[in-house]
Amino acid sequence: MAWIYLSIAGVLEIVWAFSMKKSAGFTLLTPSIITIITMVASFALLSLAMRTLPLGTAYTVWTGIGAVGAFAVGVLVLAEAVTPMRLAAAALIIAGIMLMKFSSTAG
Template sequence: MTLAWTYLVIAGLLEVAWALGLKASQGFTRPLPSVLTVLAMVASFYLLAQAMRVLAVGTAYAIWVGIGAVGTVLLGMLIYGDSASPLRLVSLVLILAGLVGLKLAG
């Protein structure tokens, strides 16, 4: 069970990597970022699939998406200067609270 959660967290972090990679690849027009993005996608999906062998599909998918969404928004703020408005920050806290709730309920 612990290994499944480890796979899931790594898969979520790889989702952040490929989401940011999509921007860096500039529509898959830059070769190196494009290749790294696709590799991160494949690895992320593979680890998600491995985690789902043990974890409930709804919980695993929601946690994977949540890690990806929160991580991408935070790094978008830090790297690309995306808005860090109070409403966006409160929304991120709410997503995190939902993820914790799913983990505790599962």
Template sequence: MGWIYLLIAGVLECLWALGLKYSDGFTRLWPSLITAALIVISLGLLSLAMRTIPVGTAYAVWSGIGASALAVVGILFMQEPGGLIRMGCIGMIIAGVVGLKLFGEGTV
């Protein structure tokens, strides 16, 4: 269950990070309230995941999901640059997250 909690927490991290943009510095009520709720739920699920996943692995995966997904969202929908080197760096983040999942339980 820990990995499922962690995946959901990572997706919610992406959503609350986008919410920060639309809350306009917490000056808009509804985007601010939704963002705050998503932050609380995401961190709650992250803490549940940390019951069974080592803290370093859980935090790295959680932040990796957010960083890579938001970089791709920025490229696809927010006119952020998406050159080959940037895409390669996003790929390395994803490879690191996958590596932590595959080899993070003392297999190496």
């Protein structure tokens, strides 16, 4: 169950990062509210996952999902630049997430 909580927390991190971008510095109400709600939910699910998973594993996977997801949303939704270096960086983050998952003995 910890990995499910952690995965959902990671997806919510992507949502709050995107909503924060759309909030224009918290000057727009709806994206600001979405940011705060999804941020709190993401932290809550991360804390549930940390009951079972090691801190280093949970936090690394959570931030990795958020980083790669935010990169993907930036490229696909916000038309941000795609360069070989950015793609390589995202691939390395994904590799790190997979290594953390496979090296974890808990959960």
